[in-house]
Amino acid sequence: MTEQATVSADTAVDRDRPWQHVWSGVSYRNIGAVYVWIVLIIIFTAWKYSLFWHVQTAKTVLNQYSITGLAALSIVVPLASGIFDLSIGSTMGLAGVGAGWLFQHTSWNPAFVFILVLLGSVVVGLFNSLVVVLLRIDSFIGTLATGAVLGAITLGVSGDQTFTARINGGFSRTASASWGGIQIPVLYMFVLLVVLGYFLEQTTSGRYCYASGYNAEVARLVGVRVGRLRTLSLVISATMAGFAGLILTAQIQAADPTNGPSYLIPAFSAAFLGATQFRHGRFNPWGVIVAVLMLGTGSVGLLLAGSPTWAPQIFQGAVLIAAVGVTVVQVRNRRSTA
Amino acid sequence: MTAVPLVEIEHLSKTFPGQRALTDVSLTIDRAEIHALVGENGSGKSTLIKVLSGFHLPDPGGRIVIDGEELPFGAPEASRRLGLRFVHQDLALIDQLSAADNVGIESGFRRGRGGRIQWQEQQEHARRIMTNIGVKVDVRRPVAELRPVDRSTIAIARALDDAQGAIRLLVLDEPTAALPPAEVDALFRVLRDVAASGVSILYVSHRLDEILGLASRVSVLRDGTFRGTQPAAGMQRQHLIRLIVGEDSTTQVMASQQAAKTRASFTGSTGFAFEGIRTDRLAGVDLSVGQGEILGVAGLTGSGREEMAAALCGAIPAELMLTTPEGSVHSGMTPRKARQLGIALVLANRHPSAAIRQFTVRENVTLPVLKDYAHLGRINTANERDAVRKAIRSVDLRPPDPDRAYELLSGGNKQKTILAKWLNTSPKLLVLDDPTSGVDIGARHAIYDLVRERTAQGVSVVICSSDIEDLVGVCDRVVTFVAGNVSGALIGDQITEEALLDAILRAAGDTDPVAPAPAAKEL
Numbered sequence: 001m002t003e004q005a006t007v008s009a010d011t012a013v014d015r016d017r018p019w020q021h022v023w024s025g026v027s028y029r030n031i032g033a034v035y036v037w038i039v040l041i042i043i044f045t046a047w048k049y050s051l052f053w054h055v056q057t058a059k060t061v062l063n064q065y066s067i068t069g070l071a072a073l074s075i076v077v078p079l080a081s082g083i084f085d086l087s088i089g090s091t092m093g094l095a096g097v098g099a100g101w102l103f104q105h106t107s108w109n110p111a112f113v114f115i116l117v118l119l120g121s122v123v124v125g126l127f128n129s130l131v132v133v134l135l136r137i138d139s140f141i142g143t144l145a146t147g148a149v150l151g152a153i154t155l156g157v158s159g160d161q162t163f164t165a166r167i168n169g170g171f172s173r174t175a176s177a178s179w180g181g182i183q184i185p186v187l188y189m190f191v192l193l194v195v196l197g198y199f200l201e202q203t204t205s206g207r208y209c210y211a212s213g214y215n216a217e218v219a220r221l222v223g224v225r226v227g228r229l230r231t232l233s234l235v236i237s238a239t240m241a242g243f244a245g246l247i248l249t250a251q252i253q254a255a256d257p258t259n260g261p262s263y264l265i266p267a268f269s270a271a272f273l274g275a276t277q278f279r280h281g282r283f284n285p286w287g288v289i290v291a292v293l294m295l296g297t298g299s300v301g302l303l304l305a306g307s308p309t310w311a312p313q314i315f316q317g318a319v320l321i322a323a324v325g326v327t328v329v330q331v332r333n334r335r336s337t338a
Numbered sequence: 339m340t341a342v343p344l345v346e347i348e349h350l351s352k353t354f355p356g357q358r359a360l361t362d363v364s365l366t367i368d369r370a371e372i373h374a375l376v377g378e379n380g381s382g383k384s385t386l387i388k389v390l391s392g393f394h395l396p397d398p399g400g401r402i403v404i405d406g407e408e409l410p411f412g413a414p415e416a417s418r419r420l421g422l423r424f425v426h427q428d429l430a431l432i433d434q435l436s437a438a439d440n441v442g443i444e445s446g447f448r449r450g451r452g453g454r455i456q457w458q459e460q461q462e463h464a465r466r467i468m469t470n471i472g473v474k475v476d477v478r479r480p481v482a483e484l485r486p487v488d489r490s491t492i493a494i495a496r497a498l499d500d501a502q503g504a505i506r507l508l509v510l511d512e513p514t515a516a517l518p519p520a521e522v523d524a525l526f527r528v529l530r531d532v533a534a535s536g537v538s539i540l541y542v543s544h545r546l547d548e549i550l551g552l553a554s555r556v557s558v559l560r561d562g563t564f565r566g567t568q569p570a571a572g573m574q575r576q577h578l579i580r581l582i583v584g585e586d587s588t589t590q591v592m593a594s595q596q597a598a599k600t601r602a603s604f605t606g607s608t609g610f611a612f613e614g615i616r617t618d619r620l621a622g623v624d625l626s627v628g629q630g631e632i633l634g635v636a637g638l639t640g641s642g643r644e645e646m647a648a649a650l651c652g653a654i655p656a657e658l659m660l661t662t663p664e665g666s667v668h669s670g671m672t673p674r675k676a677r678q679l680g681i682a683l684v685l686a687n688r689h690p691s692a693a694i695r696q697f698t699v700r701e702n703v704t705l706p707v708l709k710d711y712a713h714l715g716r717i718n719t720a721n722e723r724d725a726v727r728k729a730i731r732s733v734d735l736r737p738p739d740p741d742r743a744y745e746l747l748s749g750g751n752k753q754k755t756i757l758a759k760w761l762n763t764s765p766k767l768l769v770l771d772d773p774t775s776g777v778d779i780g781a782r783h784a785i786y787d788l789v790r791e792r793t794a795q796g797v798s799v800v801i802c803s804s805d806i807e808d809l810v811g812v813c814d815r816v817v818t819f820v821a822g823n824v825s826g827a828l829i830g831d832q833i834t835e836e837a838l839l840d841a842i843l844r845a846a847g848d849t850d851p852v853a854p855a856p857a858a859k860e861l
Contacts, residue, residue, distance in 0.1 A: 203715045204708045210697075211705055217691040221653055222706035223677040281696065 033277050033287070036319065037294040044301035051304045059181045065296035066185035067248050071263040072270035072288045073192050074240030077233040079271055079283040080200055082213035083132060083139035085234060087147035088241035088267060091124050093260030094154045095245030100163025100255025103171070110171040114246060121242025124150065125235030132234065133227045154257045163255040175250035185247050189289070192240065196285040209233060210282060269320050270295065276324055295319060342406070344369045344506055344538050350400035352385050359385040360396070363564040365557050367507065372529060372539045374553035374570065376546070376582055378778035379748035382562040383542050387509055390540075391424050392417040405506060421506030423497040425513060427776075429489055433482035437475055437492045438464035445499050467499045468492070471528050486639055487521035490514075491528055498532065508532060509540045512776065514548060517804070521639070526552055544778055545805070546578055558582055579779060587780045594783035598811045601790060609663050609798040610681075610767050616657040617645045621822035625650070627767070627798045629663055632789065634809040634833070635802040636842055637819030646819075647771035647802040651676045651683035653691075663766070677706065680766035686775045687752035693744055693759070700726045700740035703759045729758045734784055750781025757788060767798045774808055786812050806835050818842050 044052040051057075071088060078085045095117050102113045124146075131142040177184040200206035211219040212226045220226050244263070249255045273295075274287030298319065299312035343366035352360040360382045367373045377383050388394040390402065392414035402409040410416040431440050438457075441464045442448075448459040464477040473491045481489055490513050498505055510529075514522045529552065533539055543549055549556060550570055558565040558581045565581055580588045611626035620642040627633040637643030649656035652671030660668045662679060676683070685692035693702045703726045704711060711722040726740040733754040735747075744755060753773060760768065768789065774782045789799055789812075801808055809816050816828045818841035826841040 202717060204712045204717060205715065207701065207705070207708055207717065211694055211701075214694045214696045215691065218694050218705070221651070221673045221683060221691060223674040224705075225674075 030280070031277055031290075033273060033290050033294050036322075037290070037297060040294065040298050040301060044297075044305065048301075048305045052301055056181070057300060057304065061293060061296040061300050062186045063181075063183045064300065065292050066183070066189045067244055067251065068263060068266050068270065068296070069189040069289055069292045070185065070192065070244035070247065071241065071267040072274070072292055073189070073196055073285055074237045074244060075267055075271050076196055076274075076283050076285050076288055077200065077209060077236045078139070078230075079275070080206075080213050081209040081230055081233040082216060083230055083233065084143060085128065085237040085241075086140065086143040086264065087124070087128060087150055088237055088244075089261035089264030090147040090150035090154065091121060091238050091241040091260070092245030092248060092263055093257055094124070094150050094157075095121055095242035096249035096255045096259055097154045097158045097163065097257050099171070099246055099249055100165075100167065101157050103166040103255075104163050110166075110169060114171070114174070117246055118239060118242055121239045121245075122235055124242070125238030126231070128234040128238060129231040133230050151257075151261065154260075158255070158257045160257075164253065167249065167255065168253045172250045172253050175247050183251075185251065188243075188247065193285045193289050200284065205229070205232070213283075266292075266295070266316070269316060273320055273324060343367060344405055345540075346403040347386075348401050348403070350386070350389065350402065351397040352382075352389060352394060353397050358562055360389075360562045363400075363559070363562075365564055365567055367538050367540060368555075370533055370536045370538055371555060372533050372541055372553045373567075374541045374543065374549040374556045375559065376543070376549060376556060376578070377559035378582060378780060379750050379776075380561075381559040381582075383559055384511070385562075386559070387424070387511060387540075387542065390417060390422060390509060419503060421504050422509065423505055423507070424509045425490075425493045425497050425511065427512040429493040431481050431489060431493055434480050436480055437468070437477040437484075440481060440492065441467065441477075441496050441499060444496050467495045471495050471498060472531055473528065485521065486517050487524050490517060490525055494525075494528065494532070498537070505537050507538045507540060509542075511542045512544065513541075514543060514545060517639075522548065544776065544782075545807070546575055546779070547807070550575065550578070560584055582778075583780050591779060591783045594787050595811065597787065597790065607663070611661040612650060613659040613661075614657060615646070615649055617642070617649050617654060619645045619822050620649060620656070620819075622657075623819075623822070623824050625800075625817065627800055629796045629798055630793045631815065632793055632799040632801065632813045634813035634816035635800060635819065636806075636809055636816055636838055637825075638842055639804065640821075641819040641842070642822040643802055643804070643819045647683060647685075647769045647800070650767075650769050650800065651681055653683055677763070680764065682706075682760035682763055682765035682768050684757055684760050684768065684770045684773055686772035687749055687756060688776055689771070692756050693752065695745040697744055698741050699730060699735070699744055699747070699755050702744050702755055703729055703740075703762055706759060706763050725762070726758075729762045730755070733758045733761070733788055748778075749776035750778050750784075753777050753781065753785060757785060761788070761792065765797060767800070768792060769800045769802070771802050772804055772808075773801065774803075774805060782807075806838055809833060809838060810835055 071092065074088050075085050098120060099113055099117045102108060102116065103110075108116075128143055128146050131137050131146055132139045135142075137145075175183065175185055200209060208219060208224045208229055212224060212229050216226050245260050248259055252259070270288050270291040271283060273291035274285075274289070275281055275283045277287030277290055278284055279287065295316050298315050302311045302315055303309075345367040347366070348364050350360055350363045351358065363382070363386065375383055375386070385394060389396045389411070390409075392412055395412040404420040404422070407420060409420055432443065435443070438461045442455070442460055448456045448463060450456045461477050468475055468477065468491075471491065471494065473488070473495060475484060475488045475492060481492060484492070494508070494510070494513070497508055514525065517525060529539060529541075541549070541553060550573060553570045555567050556570050556573065556578065557567040560582065579591055583591060607629050609627050609629040609631065611624075613624045614622045615625060616622045619640065623642070625633075625635075625646070635643055635646050645654060645656075648654040649658065650671070652673050652675060656671065658669075658671060660671065660679075662668070668675065668679070687693070694705075697705075700723060704722050708717065711718050711725065723740050727738065730738050730740065735751055735754050735758065744752065747755065757773070770789070773785055777785065789801075793799055801813060803809055810833055813833060814830065816833050816838065817824055818826045818828070818838065820842070828837055828841065
């Protein structure tokens with residue numbers, strides 16, 4: 001593979017380059033999910049034109065999947081740095097229940113509670129880092145374990161009840177404010193998308209994250225403090241998950257221990273599907289959001305079309321396998337022919 | 339040798355999207371001969387081998403005949419059935435498994451009732467195929483714990499396992515890339531025995547001395563075209579170089595060799611002095627290199643040579659005391675400290691920690707100095723790209739494209755990228771570890787030239803290498819290692835292949851210098 005590539009480079013690159021760029025930019029391999037998304041829209045429009053082809057559908061997708069988007073964005077930085085954070089679902093749950101408990105048992109100002117819970121999430125991130133970075137336990141196992149511990153704490157704090165006291169006050173406005181039917185969590189999602197995109201692609205720390213994720217030893221040998229970087233990424237994921245948990249609680253106006261963990265699988269699905277988009281296998285926030293919205297469009301479309309409630313889940317699983325599978329096959333073909 | 343050759347390759351071409359890798363190649367391999375296939379990276383050797391193994395489908399029109407039977411293309415089973423066997427450079431052994439397991443995985447396990455593996459029989463079988471080629475290894479030990487030469491011979495023994503039909507041609511793709519000289523000799527004895535038993539060998543290597551010593555005939559590929567087959571006996575090295583690189587590049591290689599001869603011998607000042615270097619393999623040795631000096635470190639694998647570069651740069655845990663040219667004293671070393679002191683570790687392009695293969699050339703080159711191109715943490719990509727363009731032009735990377743995927747480069751160009759990455763940090767001490775393994779002859783001399791250029795500016799250089807060619811004619815002084823200790827030092831004209839081998843092998847005969855230490859594999 002390497003040999004022929006060298007030969008071609010000498011002869012072909014300079015002349016063909018501009019077109020190659022454009023072509024590879026819009027190729028299925030690069031933005032497959034976007035094409036799937038377009039095909040989905042066409043199918044649903046043809047199938048249920050009157051129900052689906054409506055601005056309200058777009059708003060529904062955005063509103064319903066903004067929390068999933070926040071959860072998925074939270075794990076992009078750790079994944080880029082080569083570690084899993086499987087505790088984000090539990091962190092979301094703990095953040096929501098923690099806020100609910102504080103509202104129930106104290107008369108503190110909602111803004112103060114909000115900040116307190118975010119600080120608590122930072123502590124969760126540091127706890128993860130203690131296990132993964134300091135004790136050097138594999139992140140997949142380590143955060144699975146910390147997630148279990150956090151889940152237990154959440155259950156203990158909640159005492160198996162749903163907190164609703166004071167949540168519908170000022171706190172719920174952090175999720176319910178809306179413009180023209182688009183709720184504010186959608187804005188959070190896009191803001192964090194831009195911030196993470198900037199961090200990972202434009203800053204030195206972002207580049208070091210990718211370097212550590214791909215080959216931690218290379219990063220260490222050039223003097224990158226890989227441990228610190230991983231601590232940072234675990235704090236980022238925990239804080240963002242805490243934020244997502246708070247917004248989720250504010251949105252449904254109830255703090256229930258079962259709320260957060262259900263976002264773990266969709267978040268990882270979107271992150272892995274997103275990695276196949278735009279950046280040739282790199283975990284990137286843009287791909288994640290395209291994946292979330294594409295999966296959301298399919299699910300909402302199916303429900304609008306009157307499919308049974310289990311249909312969206314099958315759809316999500318199938319799309320994930322198909323999209324990632326096609327990319328894998330294409331990479332394999334590229335290897336054997338070029 | 340019979341009149342009809344064993345393998346006849348006729349008019350073989352292979353076109354990849356956008357380029358031709360092979361153009362009308364015809365060559366023959368005789369029965370029971372060791373036939374060398376040489377050429378630069380990108381000359382088409384690998385493509386030819388992959389056509390033989392059924393991995394690549396060639397263009398229509400060509401054909402390959404094995405012992406009178408035409409080889410169906412693109413069918414690995416057919417290649418196997420016709421008696422072709424391949425040992426690739428990475429050996430394709432599973433490190434954690436034993437030799438017996440590795441043999442079983444390739445050719446099937448001996449199984450009894452209910453699919454249970456008959457371990458006794460399996461081990462017997464593995465032992466038998468090892469004995470067939472005159473090798474004795476513990477077939478139950480994980481192969482990671484064995485010497486490199488044993489691993490190579492296990493891979494070869496496995497390829498020669500004739501439980502699945504007679505073997506006619508054994509294809510070896512750079513089997514010596516990971517082997518020190520003495521172990522190469524052991525491997526060659528095995529290969530000669532194999533050839534004597536009637537199996538032909540197609541041998542691919544960058545190491546010309548090896549080829550001239552081993553093969554009976556040499557075929558040369560250049561830019562995907564066949565440049566003839568010649569008998570190896572009596573062939574001059576320079577003549578072979580000319581065949582491989584072509585007239586234009588030959589001049590360049592000659593110039594480089596001339597530059598090496600006329601290089602003012604080192605007389606200069608004190609540079610970096612390391613004392614009491616102690617690792618798993620190194621027993622508290624001293625090593626100092628002057629400013630502008632090129633110091634070679636030689637030794638068999640297991641002598642401590644393989645850990646020296648990593649130890650000097652803090653890549654592996656090591657005890658040491660360092661006195662810098664400025665006179666500051668440091669105890670111990672870490673990669674961060676090495677960066678601050680201007681110590682750069684250039685690893686072999688095949689080393690897993692040499693570069694990030696998923697990154698582009700640009701991202702790899704600027705990784706150590708990324709902060710120089712950033713303001714308040716934000717990378718100025720335009721500045722970065724300009725700097726990289728300059729850096730890769732100075733090492734003559736082809737093509738000089740900063741945004742090319744590192745993974746797609748040839749071995750020589752990968753090595754130049756790694757070198758550019760560290761030269762770009764303006765090092766004061768450049769430590770190179772096997773800097774030319776898997777690098778073709780043109781790139782090899784380009785790398786020597788770049789290193790020499792830097793010494794003129796007072797940069798100290800340490801080359802740790804298992805390749806004699808990196809030491810003879812390149813280094814001002816060579817320190818040799820045996821069993822973790824310095825066994826000798828050669829200066830200037832004393833550095834000859836014979837003298838080096840003598841010093842490396844001294845006292846190595848009676849004790850086994852290779853204590854298995856899997857830790858040495860990864861830094």
